[in-house]
Amino acid sequence: MLPKQPEYSVGIYMCLSKDDERNGESLSIENQRNILANYVREQGWTIYDEYVDDGISGVTFDRPGVQRMLDDAKMGKINLIICKDLSRFGRNYIQVGQYVDYIFPSYNIRFIALNDNVDTANSQSSGMDMLPIMNVFNEWHSANTSKKLRSVFDANAGIGRYKSTVPTYGYLKGTDKNKTPVVEPQGAAVVRRIFEMRAAGNNIRTIANALNDEHIPVPSDHYYSLIEKPNPYHCQHLWDNTSVGCILNNPMYLGKLVQLRTTTVSYKNQKRIDKDESEWAVIENNHEPIIS
Numbered sequence: 001m002l003p004k005q006p007e008y009s010v011g012i013y014m015c016l017s018k019d020d021e022r023n024g025e026s027l028s029i030e031n032q033r034n035i036l037a038n039y040v041r042e043q044g045w046t047i048y049d050e051y052v053d054d055g056i057s058g059v060t061f062d063r064p065g066v067q068r069m070l071d072d073a074k075m076g077k078i079n080l081i082i083c084k085d086l087s088r089f090g091r092n093y094i095q096v097g098q099y100v101d102y103i104f105p106s107y108n109i110r111f112i113a114l115n116d117n118v119d120t121a122n123s124q125s126s127g128m129d130m131l132p133i134m135n136v137f138n139e140w141h142s143a144n145t146s147k148k149l150r151s152v153f154d155a156n157a158g159i160g161r162y163k164s165t166v167p168t169y170g171y172l173k174g175t176d177k178n179k180t181p182v183v184e185p186q187g188a189a190v191v192r193r194i195f196e197m198r199a200a201g202n203n204i205r206t207i208a209n210a211l212n213d214e215h216i217p218v219p220s221d222h223y224y225s226l227i228e229k230p231n232p233y234h235c236q237h238l239w240d241n242t243s244v245g246c247i248l249n250n251p252m253y254l255g256k257l258v259q260l261r262t263t264t265v266s267y268k269n270q271k272r273i274d275k276d277e278s279e280w281a282v283i284e285n286n287h288e289p290i291i292s
Contacts, residue, residue, distance in 0.1 A: 255289035
């Protein structure tokens, strides 16, 4: 049991993970905030700060909100962390256990998962007894959800359903059920020019320089200008070898829909790796080609 603190400076943590299926208001950030703030107020404690992560997998602790909270805790700015339930804090049973059992006690930090009756100041509670089991179940839930989502993605790719947040440069998503790519004239004209310059013997650096000299927007800038939104990506807004090379090596421009070219190491490790070509989902003559 942790030594009793004379007063608490509270950090409330809220998370809506992309692992969640967002079924209902009970998972929303605002709902979590109301529950936690009311509880802190009832106890007569003081909220030092709120920490929020929205749309980031709970199996990783590389979340800006949780990292900022842990930094504040280690610096003594907060000595009590409260979240709605254990899965909000994390769904990696090894890391959650490490924080609750070792790191928090070493900094004299109290941790409460409200709905799970977990409170490190009361080691004899039933919630603390069940903590290891809840930890394993929360990770199993993430693994199972990831498996289901991957199956859906694979099935949709197999029938030619175009799945991309940002469509390939030179195309827009169609309005049919498969979101079949349709040619976007401005981008398509630049794509054709890139291939023509390469066929004429120009190297990739020369092509990139020519596009930059003429102030032709890079693909991401072009797309977000079309939908009249600011580009959320941090980039130099200049063509380079990589951006030109990606276009020259993209089979989409031949009318092929090629998906599932990459995957993640695992549901815990989101690093993307290339898949073997035999595992790609390829639909020939799927849409109008831009080049012959």
